[in-house]
Amino acid sequence: MLDVQLSELLGDAPAGVGEALDLVAGFDGALTHGLARIGEEPAAALAALAGALAGSPIGERVAEAVEKVTAGSVADEHLAALAGARAALFGAVHDALLTRLDTALGRTRAPWPPASNPAGDSADGPATADGSAGGSSNEAAGGGAGVPDNLLAGCRVWLRELAIVGWRGVDHDLVSAADQTIEALLAVPELRGLAVLLDGLAAELRASSPVATMDRLPARRWADLWTRAMLLSQHGPWHAGGPGAERAAGAGGPGGAELVSGRLLILGADVHEHATVVRVQIHAVLEPAGGGPARLVRASMAAAKVDTIVGPTVWKLLRDQPVLLSALAQHRSVEITDMRLLPGGDLVWENHRARAAEESDPFATARVQLAAATPPPVTPLDRHPVRIAEPVLVEGYKCDGQSVDLGGNKLPLDLDRLPSCGPLTPALLKASTACIGLVRWDGGQWSLQPLAVQASVKKQPVAAHNGDWALGPTDPKVAKAEAKNGDVVAVLRERAGRLLRK
Amino acid sequence: MDADKTAWEQRSVARVVSPVEPRKLAKVPFVELADGRLQGVVSSGSDIERVYVSSITAGTHALSCSTNNNRPCGALHGYACKHIRMLADEAVVQYGLDRVARYLRVEVPEGGHLMHVITGHVERTPAAVVFSRFLRHLAYLEVPDSTEPLAELHWFPATGAVR
Numbered sequence: 001m002l003d004v005q006l007s008e009l010l011g012d013a014p015a016g017v018g019e020a021l022d023l024v025a026g027f028d029g030a031l032t033h034g035l036a037r038i039g040e041e042p043a044a045a046l047a048a049l050a051g052a053l054a055g056s057p058i059g060e061r062v063a064e065a066v067e068k069v070t071a072g073s074v075a076d077e078h079l080a081a082l083a084g085a086r087a088a089l090f091g092a093v094h095d096a097l098l099t100r101l102d103t104a105l106g107r108t109r110a111p112w113p114p115a116s117n118p119a120g121d122s123a124d125g126p127a128t129a130d131g132s133a134g135g136s137s138n139e140a141a142g143g144g145a146g147v148p149d150n151l152l153a154g155c156r157v158w159l160r161e162l163a164i165v166g167w168r169g170v171d172h173d174l175v176s177a178a179d180q181t182i183e184a185l186l187a188v189p190e191l192r193g194l195a196v197l198l199d200g201l202a203a204e205l206r207a208s209s210p211v212a213t214m215d216r217l218p219a220r221r222w223a224d225l226w227t228r229a230m231l232l233s234q235h236g237p238w239h240a241g242g243p244g245a246e247r248a249a250g251a252g253g254p255g256g257a258e259l260v261s262g263r264l265l266i267l268g269a270d271v272h273e274h275a276t277v278v279r280v281q282i283h284a285v286l287e288p289a290g291g292g293p294a295r296l297v298r299a300s301m302a303a304a305k306v307d308t309i310v311g312p313t314v315w316k317l318l319r320d321q322p323v324l325l326s327a328l329a330q331h332r333s334v335e336i337t338d339m340r341l342l343p344g345g346d347l348v349w350e351n352h353r354a355r356a357a358e359e360s361d362p363f364a365t366a367r368v369q370l371a372a373a374t375p376p377p378v379t380p381l382d383r384h385p386v387r388i389a390e391p392v393l394v395e396g397y398k399c400d401g402q403s404v405d406l407g408g409n410k411l412p413l414d415l416d417r418l419p420s421c422g423p424l425t426p427a428l429l430k431a432s433t434a435c436i437g438l439v440r441w442d443g444g445q446w447s448l449q450p451l452a453v454q455a456s457v458k459k460q461p462v463a464a465h466n467g468d469w470a471l472g473p474t475d476p477k478v479a480k481a482e483a484k485n486g487d488v489v490a491v492l493r494e495r496a497g498r499l500l501r502k
Numbered sequence: 503m504d505a506d507k508t509a510w511e512q513r514s515v516a517r518v519v520s521p522v523e524p525r526k527l528a529k530v531p532f533v534e535l536a537d538g539r540l541q542g543v544v545s546s547g548s549d550i551e552r553v554y555v556s557s558i559t560a561g562t563h564a565l566s567c568s569t570n571n572n573r574p575c576g577a578l579h580g581y582a583c584k585h586i587r588m589l590a591d592e593a594v595v596q597y598g599l600d601r602v603a604r605y606l607r608v609e610v611p612e613g614g615h616l617m618h619v620i621t622g623h624v625e626r627t628p629a630a631v632v633f634s635r636f637l638r639h640l641a642y643l644e645v646p647d648s649t650e651p652l653a654e655l656h657w658f659p660a661t662g663a664v665r
Contacts, residue, residue, distance in 0.1 A: 025512065172537065183638065186645050197654040204518040206536070216507045218516045221657070228654060272655035275519065276642050279655045302652055304645035307522050308533075308596065310662075320647050346651035382653040386514040389656065416517070419660035443513040449659075482524075489643075491527045496640040498551065499570075 001105065001392045001439075003407030008104040009439075009446060010409055014096035020089045021444075023049050027086050028223040034166025035074050043070050046082075053085050074164055076156050083230035086223070091383035097441050098378065101390055105371075110295075112377040113256055113343050147190055147239045154181040155194065155233040159226060167222055170211040178202050186304065190239045194232040196302075200274040201225045224386065231381065238381050257340040257348070261289040263357065264297070264334040265365040266327060267391045268436045268451025269467035271419040275307040278314040278421075280467070282324065283391045283438070283451070285365055285373045286336075294373040296391065299324065299347040309489060311420045312473045312482055316489050323354040328467030329474075333360040345376025362452055362465060366393035366436050389438040394448065401430035404448060414440060414449040422466040423475060424450055431455040514657060521662045522596045530592040532636045535605045539627070540593050543570075543636045544585040554585040555629035555636075560606045563622030570633045578624055582617060590616050 026045025033042060050066040053059050058081065065081035068074075102109055158178045162170065178198060185195035201222065208214055232238065265285045272279040279302035286297045301324060303317035318325060327334045335355045340348040370393055378387070394411075397404040403412045418424045429435070432453040440447050452465040473479040510516055531553075533542035541557035546569075554575055556567040567575035567585050577583035582590075593602045594616055603610045608619050 021512075179638070183641070186642075189646070189648065189650075192648045192650060193652045193654045196652065197657075200654075200658050207519045216511055218511060218513070218518055220512045221514055221516050221518070224514050225657060228657075232654075271660035272658050273521075273660035274658045275521075277655070277658070278660070279652060281655075298651070300649055300651055302648045302650075302655070304642045304647075306639050306642050308525065308527060310521055310524050313524065318647070321649075342651065344651065347649075348651075349649035379651075379653070384514075387653055387656045416661050417659045420521070420662040421660065442515050443509055485524050485526045486528055488524070488527045492531060492640060492643055495531050495545070496643050499553070500637060500640055500644070 001394050001406070003409055005104045005106070006406045006409040006411055009101060010411070011100075013444070014100050017093050017096055020052075020093050023052050024086060024089055024220070024223075027082070028219040031163060031223050031226065032167045032217065032219050034164055034169050035069055036072075036164045036166070036169075038070050038072075046070060049082075049085050049089075053088060056088060058084050058088065074160065076160060079156075079160055079163055079230060080234055083227045086227045087231060087381075087384070090224075090227075090385065091380075094378070094383040094385050094388065097385055098388055101388065101439060102375070105390070105392065107371075107375050107390075109375045110377050112380070147188065147235065149235075151181065151184055151188065151191065152233045152235065155185070155198065155229065158198075159230050159233065162226060167205075167217055167219070168212050170205050170209060172206065172209045175202055175206045175209055191232075192302075194229060196274070196277045197225060197229050197232070199276050201229065203275050224384070228384075256343045258343075259338045260286065260341045260347075261337045261339070262335075263287045263289075264299070264327075264336055264354075265360050265362075265369065266331075266333070266467075267362050267366055267370065268438075268465060269328055269422075269470075270389060270438060270449070270451060271421060271466060272302075273314070273419070276304055278303055278305050278309075278317060280318065280324075280328075280470075282328070282467070283389075284334075285369045286341075287369075294369055295345070296370075296373045296375045297341065297345050297347055299349045301349060306492065309492075312422075312469045312478060313488060314421050315470050315472070318470075321349065321351055323351050323356050324349065325470040327356050328465070328470040330356070330471075331359055331361060331465070333357045342379070343377065344379035344382065362436055363393070363434060363454060363463070366391075385441045388441050389449070391436065391451070392439055392448075393434065393436055395434035395454075397435075399430055399432055401426060404435065412445065412447045414447040417449045419466060421469060423464040423468050423478075424453065424466060428453055428455050428457075428462075428464055431457055515659060517661060520601075523598070525592060525595040530588050532639055533589060533593045533596050534635070535593075535597065535602070536635070537631070540589065540602060540606055541632045542589045542593070543633065544588055553633075553636075555632045556583075556585045556589045557627055557632065558586065558590065558606060558620060558622065559625070559627075562625075563606065563608065563620050564625035564627075565620075565622050566625060566627040568626065568629045570629055572629050574626060580624070582620065587617055590620070 027049055030042035030045055046066045050063045053062045061081040062085045065078035068078050182199050185191045267283045270281045279300060282299045284297055286295045301318050301321045305317055335357045337353050339353045394404055397406050403410040413429055415426050429450060432455040434454040435450050436452040437448040437450045440449050454463045468474055530542060530544050538560050539557045544554045544556055546552035553570050554567055555570055558565055565582055565586055567578045567583050575583050610616055610619055
């Protein structure tokens with residue numbers, strides 16, 4: 001990223017973003033106090049939401065939902081419409097922000113493939129105002145056939161209760177009411193996203209209960225999670241994935257996947273985690289076999305865990321993906337053959353379709369190939385600013401430890417996002433001279449989430465990458481600290497083996 | 503301060519639950535602050551098949567310890583048995599003394615020890631609920647891996663490199 005590019009990125013916010021976020025804040029306020037008894041202020045906020053969406057394809061539904069909910073009738077379909085409205089606003093904000101970022105970086109994003117699904121409605125089109133099909137029935141055909149109705153219904157019941165009492169009314173009993181549903185969701189591969197989402201939300205609500213006593217609450221965040229969960233609790237093509245899905249046969253497999261082969265050059269690893277899940281998402285440049293322009297893609301590996309498995313130990317849970325782990329730890333490229341690539345740029349990784357290849361320095365890839373690689377389009381349902389994570393290379397900056405300064409333009413470093421399973425530290429960032437990172441946006445501002453740095457420590461050049469410890473910590477101090485606690489994964493597996501099946 | 507609060511409330515990604523510290527799990531595989539208690543599971547030192555379910559109730563500091571089959575712990579009478587003491591020690595490692603003391607609503611003097619100020623009576627609470635929560639905890643290790651995109655996880659970044 002050049003200083004002129006950063007300057008363009010940091011200019012005035014795109015038109016309308018502030019107004020859209022004000023509408024969202026109004027909705028979030030209503031959800032904080034609950035829909036059971038809607039006061040004057042939340043009623044006005046909901047009316048404003050309906051007004052803003054009036055010209056959109058879901059305008060009528062939202063208007064009806066707001067009318068009913070304000071009158072005290074809170075039905076599933078109304079909540080789905082409200083969630084759709086909030087998601088549509090964030091979809092628009094996301095598009096404006098991503099366009100700003102792409103324009104600044106001079107990147108041309110691939111277009112979303114045209115809908116090939118004859119039953120495909122709003123969820124398959126790039127130009128629709130939202131990703132929600134609304135409604136709680138089975139009307140959205142084309143996917144999710146294997147998803148049990150009762151499970152989605154169970155989710156909606158809990159989300160409805162949350163909406164009615166509001167965050168301020170949440171207590172231990174209401175949180176615990178979701179336990180069985182979440183447990184059942186975890187057993188359905190197609191619903192894994194919904195499962196980890198609800199599990200994370202429930203854990204936060206549990207830790208915060210009774211919420212009425214909190215002096216501040218994460219209104220935006222919880223409403224985001226509620227909205228996403230509400231949309232995923234509707235039947236629709238977004239449940240078409242999962243390892244059980246048929247493999248794509250040429251064009252147009254499940255979810256529009258294509259099969260790709262070629263050389264994968266890793267840029268870096270982004271780590272996601274809450275108490276019961278860890279996920280490593282790898283950003284890479286794919287050089288397709290047989291030529292063609294290079295593409296930006298992602299590969300993910302996620303494992304369930306418990307809260308006491310933390311730090312570098314989480315890598316032990318991902319041992320079923322040895323090719324990716326060794327590629328990360330040894331900085332190697334990967335040859336893939338006939339791997340499914342979803343239209344949104346995500347490879348659905350299968351270890352046996354990959355082979356670790358020659359050494360490859362992520363900084364070389366970032367310098368030589370990143371700028372010209374084609375970024376993927378965004379899956380319609382995922383259009384929310386939180387998923388903006390564009391890989392960039394930044395160098396030639398001044399760093400005060402808090403932000404990088406490129407020709408007087410400052411981009412804050414997201415130091416909260418340095419995972420404890422990797423070697424990056426604030427001190428290393430401060431001493432850095434080059435950084436591969438993800439450009440992110442939250443709370444009204446852009447930031448840089450570091451994935452890898454080149455730094456000068458005691459006048460010696462060093463490099464550190466988030467994935468360096470994928471095969472175990474390479475820092476002897478960290479390895480010793482981990483060893484001190486014994487093999488916690490083995491201890492828990494032994495206990496599980498002995499106690500679970502009695 | 504108000505501006506900070508508003509900014510935090512309007513973030514999609516904000517830390518609500520602090521991650522726990524790593525610890526040895528061999529003797530006390532499960533500790534949690536939940537249901538108004540510090541509660542957990544302590545593996546028996548003598549019988550590999552047996553575990554104890556121990557707890558300290560917040561506020562009253564009532565002590566409870568029994569096997570997972572609801573047999574009362576023979577060592578718990580009048581003062582805390584070693585299972586409860588081990589549970590308390592591991593909870594302090596996992597959550598930090600401040601968080602545990604705040605949850606139990608107890609004042610621990612500077613440099614003091616948690617169990618020195620816990621002086622509750624014995625009050626048996628059923629082991630079944632905690633034990634089933636422990637089994638649910640263990641069941642996570644049997645959930646299959648996933649290589650799906652899981653866009654939801656962008657709301658849950660890994661944090662915590664404080665070294």
